[in-house]
Amino acid sequence: MTLLVAEGISKSFGGLHAVQAVSFRVADGEILGLIGPNGAGKTTLFHIISGFLPPDRGTIHYAGEPLAGLRPHDICQRGMVRTFQVTRPFQRLSVLENVVIGALQRVPHRRDAIRIAEEMLALTGLSEKARNPGHGLTIADRKRVELARALATRPRLLLLDEVMAGLNPGETDRLIELIRRVHAQGITIMLIEHVMKAVMSLSQRILVLSYGQLIAQGAPAEIVRNPQVIEAYLGEGYAELEP
Amino acid sequence: MIGRAALGIAAAAGLLVLPFYVPSTWQNLLITTFYYAYLGQAWNLLGGYAGQLSLGHAAFFGFGAYVSVLLQMHLGISPWIGMFGGALLAAVFSQGVGYLGFRFGLRGFYFILLTLAAAEICRLVALHLSILGGYTGIFIPFKPNPWQYQFQGKIPYYFIALALLAFGSAVVWLVQRSKFGSYLVAIREDEDASEALGVDTFRYKMIAYGLSAALTALGGTFYAYYQFYLQPNTVLNINHSVDIMIRPIVGGSGTILGPVLGAFLLELLGEFSRTYFAASLAGLNVAIYGVLLIVVVLFLPRGVYPSLRGWLRRVGGSAE
Amino acid sequence: MSLYIQAIVNGVLIGGVYSLMAVGLSLIFGVMRIINFAHGDMMVWGMYLSYWLFVTFGVDPYLSIAITATAIFLLGMAVQRGLVNRIVQAPHEMQILLMMGVALVMENVALMVWGPDPRRVNVPYALSTFWIGPIVFDLPRVVTFAVALILALGLFLFLKNTDTGRMIRAASDNRIGALLVGTDILKVFTLAFGVGAACVGAAGSLMTPLLPFSPSTGLFFTITSFNIVIIGGMGSLLGAFVGGLLVGVSESLGAVILVPSLKEIVSFVLLVAILLWRPQGLTGGRR
Numbered sequence: 001m002t003l004l005v006a007e008g009i010s011k012s013f014g015g016l017h018a019v020q021a022v023s024f025r026v027a028d029g030e031i032l033g034l035i036g037p038n039g040a041g042k043t044t045l046f047h048i049i050s051g052f053l054p055p056d057r058g059t060i061h062y063a064g065e066p067l068a069g070l071r072p073h074d075i076c077q078r079g080m081v082r083t084f085q086v087t088r089p090f091q092r093l094s095v096l097e098n099v100v101i102g103a104l105q106r107v108p109h110r111r112d113a114i115r116i117a118e119e120m121l122a123l124t125g126l127s128e129k130a131r132n133p134g135h136g137l138t139i140a141d142r143k144r145v146e147l148a149r150a151l152a153t154r155p156r157l158l159l160l161d162e163v164m165a166g167l168n169p170g171e172t173d174r175l176i177e178l179i180r181r182v183h184a185q186g187i188t189i190m191l192i193e194h195v196m197k198a199v200m201s202l203s204q205r206i207l208v209l210s211y212g213q214l215i216a217q218g219a220p221a222e223i224v225r226n227p228q229v230i231e232a233y234l235g236e237g238y239a240e241l242e243p
Numbered sequence: 244m245i246g247r248a249a250l251g252i253a254a255a256a257g258l259l260v261l262p263f264y265v266p267s268t269w270q271n272l273l274i275t276t277f278y279y280a281y282l283g284q285a286w287n288l289l290g291g292y293a294g295q296l297s298l299g300h301a302a303f304f305g306f307g308a309y310v311s312v313l314l315q316m317h318l319g320i321s322p323w324i325g326m327f328g329g330a331l332l333a334a335v336f337s338q339g340v341g342y343l344g345f346r347f348g349l350r351g352f353y354f355i356l357l358t359l360a361a362a363e364i365c366r367l368v369a370l371h372l373s374i375l376g377g378y379t380g381i382f383i384p385f386k387p388n389p390w391q392y393q394f395q396g397k398i399p400y401y402f403i404a405l406a407l408l409a410f411g412s413a414v415v416w417l418v419q420r421s422k423f424g425s426y427l428v429a430i431r432e433d434e435d436a437s438e439a440l441g442v443d444t445f446r447y448k449m450i451a452y453g454l455s456a457a458l459t460a461l462g463g464t465f466y467a468y469y470q471f472y473l474q475p476n477t478v479l480n481i482n483h484s485v486d487i488m489i490r491p492i493v494g495g496s497g498t499i500l501g502p503v504l505g506a507f508l509l510e511l512l513g514e515f516s517r518t519y520f521a522a523s524l525a526g527l528n529v530a531i532y533g534v535l536l537i538v539v540v541l542f543l544p545r546g547v548y549p550s551l552r553g554w555l556r557r558v559g560g561s562a563e
Numbered sequence: 564m565s566l567y568i569q570a571i572v573n574g575v576l577i578g579g580v581y582s583l584m585a586v587g588l589s590l591i592f593g594v595m596r597i598i599n600f601a602h603g604d605m606m607v608w609g610m611y612l613s614y615w616l617f618v619t620f621g622v623d624p625y626l627s628i629a630i631t632a633t634a635i636f637l638l639g640m641a642v643q644r645g646l647v648n649r650i651v652q653a654p655h656e657m658q659i660l661l662m663m664g665v666a667l668v669m670e671n672v673a674l675m676v677w678g679p680d681p682r683r684v685n686v687p688y689a690l691s692t693f694w695i696g697p698i699v700f701d702l703p704r705v706v707t708f709a710v711a712l713i714l715a716l717g718l719f720l721f722l723k724n725t726d727t728g729r730m731i732r733a734a735s736d737n738r739i740g741a742l743l744v745g746t747d748i749l750k751v752f753t754l755a756f757g758v759g760a761a762c763v764g765a766a767g768s769l770m771t772p773l774l775p776f777s778p779s780t781g782l783f784f785t786i787t788s789f790n791i792v793i794i795g796g797m798g799s800l801l802g803a804f805v806g807g808l809l810v811g812v813s814e815s816l817g818a819v820i821l822v823p824s825l826k827e828i829v830s831f832v833l834l835v836a837i838l839l840w841r842p843q844g845l846t847g848g849r850r
């Protein structure tokens with residue numbers, strides 16, 4: 001079953017064509033990777049899907065319904081939640097309270113929200129830091145708070161924006177594991193990533209964006225051999241080299 | 244825990260009997276303190292909890308004052324009822340300003356400017372409307388009648404001011420523990436992140452604004468029937484807006500005790516300057532407010548109460 | 564018809580001073596991203612200084628520009644060094660509150676020293692006029708406009724051609740880059756604030772022969788400066804300059820079309836209109 005359908009998405013900022021006629025689908029229950037060189041338009045695409053930016057052209061349908069004109073909070077209520085590339089914890093709130101804000105999306109009472117938040121903290125390994133303030137966390141912890149907070153909204157579709165950035169190999173492995181566990185609970189995931197190890201091991205399918213255009217999509221193994229992809233990342237001339 | 248409850252009850256009891264044992268000047272001081280603390284609580288809902296700084300709260304205050312007075316003077320409606328009329332109109336006005344501000348994405352500095360402009364427009368319009376007294380202002384005839392919100396002596400006003408403060412603080416306390424309150428704080432911390440987590444930031448900001456405006460208006464009615472004189476340049480000007488916001492900012496925005504502490508501190512400061520700078524140069528008070536703002540921003544950005552609490556925690560090691 | 568042309572002419576003439584005033588604000592914002600809430604009050608202090616020099620020593624306001632500009636320049640640097648510098652990294656709300664505090668202090672110290680009554684400077688040639696066709700030109704306004712123009716030009720040349728000026732522009736364009744090439748960023752900030760303040764101090768001297776003023780005039784000038792800078796684009800000096808002329812003209816026309824005493828309302832309504840019409844993202848591309 002298709003959860004998200006994007007058709008002909010375009011967005012320009014003045015003369016800069018950030019996203020050009022991008023179309024893709026996200027199947028229910030899959031993990032879809034989104035890669036591409038810096039400035040390719042990946043985060044812009046996330047902004048558009050999650051309602052922070054209106055597209056100049058194109059439509060998005062989520063669970064069969066159009067998202068046109070919906071604000072980000074409406075979209076979150078329908079089950080799509082995103083994280084931010086540069087983490088944005090609520091600085092003066094505790095880690096627990098950060099996640100409670102997410103949980104309040106689903107339950108009206110703080111009591112229940114706290115319970116859900118504690119579950120999410122346990123899932124992401126942050127239980128011991130529940131009372132820590134939102135500022136002054138390590139980058140790995142910030143990523144986990146961002147994830148826990150998003151998960152607390154009980155999403156169907158989770159958009160992760162460079163959630164592996166800045167982590168050391170050990171932290172990366174643990175986060176990959178965590179994302180697998182989240183996926184196992186039935187949550188569809190779309191992730192923007194530069195850390196190839198993560199993208200390759202997690203994604204069932206990958207979209208490749210370059211200069212705002214979708215230049216390839218397919219299984220990880222196909223993508224790495226795709227000459228256009230190689231060219232986009234490494235420049236002309238590399239595509240002809242033997243792997 | 245028991246110790247704190249007992250302390251609280253003792254303090255409350257003390258407050259209830261205090262006015263009977265102090266001279267009139269003290270009564271006035273206390274009334275002013277409670278009343279500004281109450282206004283501070285109202286402002287704090289929007290400014291401290293939701294993080295939207297308003298430099299235009301004098302306008303809502305004015306709605307409360309003028310509407311109740313006009314309803315009484317022209318239609319004989321008791322201010323006890325009229326004050327809700329003022330609160331309602333203030334809330335409506337806030338929704339208008341809020342719509343302009345929040346729909347058009349005005350944040351921070353731009354929102355402050357909008358609130359300032361809105362209040363100044365109110366003031367300038369009021370100066371030109373004869374029904375509001377124009378430049379001369381409105382004198383409210385003193386005819387003591389509890390049903391008409393007018394009392395002999397200060398003691399009834401003391402209890403009304405105290406009741407307002409208790410009510411305002413209770414409202415803030417209830418908000419703070421609710422989902423609404425949690426969302427407001429999230430909006431303050433990071434509006435976009437809140438949106439992403441399903442918080443309808445527009446709606447909650449509007450509610451906070453409306454609530455803050457209505458509460459402020461109730462204070463305006465009290466003022467009208469305590470001072471008996473309304474003039475746009477006193478009631479609606481920027482200095483008055485500063486008066487309203489400086490106490491919670493100095494005391495601790497985003498806390499319940501902050502506005503109360505701020506009101507007490509500023510009242511003490513005012514008394515001090517009145518005693519020692521007896522000539523009471525016009526403008527000295529506000530100049531001192533300016534200095535306070537600077538001091539708070541540089542050294543106590545979260546306000547006196549949170550800094551005090553933090554310091555006490557470090558020194559005493561006590562659990563909260 | 565000629566009434567409107569007269570209003571436009573007058574608007575342009577006063578717009579010159581507004582431009583100078585706004586350029587100062589824009590410079591401060593452009594370099595430091597600080598919104599100088601005390602801008603109008605600094606101008607009023609310049610006006611009081613100019614007034615005092617005139618009343619005590621008979622110095623013509625146009626001649627005392629050098630003194631007022633220098634005095635406010637030093638004041639600006641002191642404010643920056645002593646206060647603003649400490650909060651450059653603080654959240655915007657804190658910066659606004661700080662400058663609000665400064666504004667309150669400045670306005671009320673002026674109130675304590677001079678009292679609330681409006682002052683005016685009556686230069687001997689205040690009533691001199693000359694005609695071009697049916698349009699009256701007020702000599703003081705023309706001189707003010709001319710001098711404001713010259714000062715603004717001087718500022719542009721300073722920023723463009725001198726080393727110090729280039730440093731300021733570099734820091735304004737790209738703070739990190741400027742740091743990387745060894746710019747003493749603190750010195751640049753202080754200087755920029757000082758120069759911005761000097762602009763507004765000079766503008767004060769220029770304004771003195773034209774209008775009565777009192778401590779509360781400061782807020783009006785502050786709001787007008789904000790209006791201009793938001794229209795012209797926060798941080799854009801040229802935008803501030805053009806904006807100043809525009810605002811001068813619209814204010815002047817507004818006074819003709821509406822009751823003159825509502826002039827202040829016009830500036831606030833204009834502010835609201837500008838705030839709404841110029842969505843945040845388009846304010847000169849900077850924020």
